[in-house]
Amino acid sequence: MTAVAADARxxxxxxxTRKNPVVAAxxxxxxxxxxxxxxxxxxxxxxxxxxxxxxxxxxxSFEGRLYSVEAGQxxxxxxxxxxxxxxxxxxxxxxxxxxxxxxxxxxxxxxGCAYLLTAGLMNLLLMLxxxxxxxxxxx
Amino acid sequence: xxxxxxxxxxxxxMFVYALLASAFFALLWRESSRERWKLFATLMASLVLGGxxxxxxxxxxx
Numbered sequence: 001m002t003a004v005a006a007d008a009r010x011x012x013x014x015x016x017t018r019k020n021p022v023v024a025a026x027x028x029x030x031x032x033x034x035x036x037x038x039x040x041x042x043x044x045x046x047x048x049x050x051x052x053x054x055x056x057x058x059x060x061s062f063e064g065r066l067y068s069v070e071a072g073q074x075x076x077x078x079x080x081x082x083x084x085x086x087x088x089x090x091x092x093x094x095x096x097x098x099x100x101x102x103x104x105x106x107x108x109x110x111x112g113c114a115y116l117l118t119a120g121l122m123n124l125l126l127m128l129x130x131x132x133x134x135x136x137x138x139x
Numbered sequence: 140x141x142x143x144x145x146x147x148x149x150x151x152x153m154f155v156y157a158l159l160a161s162a163f164f165a166l167l168w169r170e171s172s173r174e175r176w177k178l179f180a181t182l183m184a185s186l187v188l189g190g191x192x193x194x195x196x197x198x199x200x201x
Contacts, residue, residue, distance in 0.1 A: 044166060047162070047166055048163070048166065048167075051159055051162055051163045051166075052163070054159065055159050058155065062152070107147045108147055108152065111152045111156075114156070115156065118156070118159075118160065122163055125167065126167075129167060
């Protein structure tokens, strides 16, 4: 029995208003806070969108690196996964920025990388949160 | 780029990072306003004071 079905047995009224968890998680990935907006939690969606977007943009302005997988560098797989968590922000930034690899000589390079990785990981947490709300695991 | 316009202030960058991370987790993990402010203050103090403590401990090393 799935968690959704188990929860539906406990609370029969819930499924009528419940949204699709896959759609919620997908929207949460596309843009920060969009999953919560879809789930009707609009007051909390806006601060989430602002926080994650500001973190991502500060990471770019600090000349951090939008990681890509490199042969012989296994840790770049994890870093790429984290950065790709930012969804459309990551996609648009890669198209618009001249050097997605960052500026390694910049004094703020490491800070920029930390900000970019954190923004992606925050958005991945928002995806999981949207999933939990949609499946009824979180109220 | 903003980084080119602002002075490279390590404490300011760390402070802003702590601010964003604390606000995010306070909103994510707590429901009531009072609990959110409490967690925000705890996380903020931990990150900033912890960062200063680690920086101070690293000071003698090159």
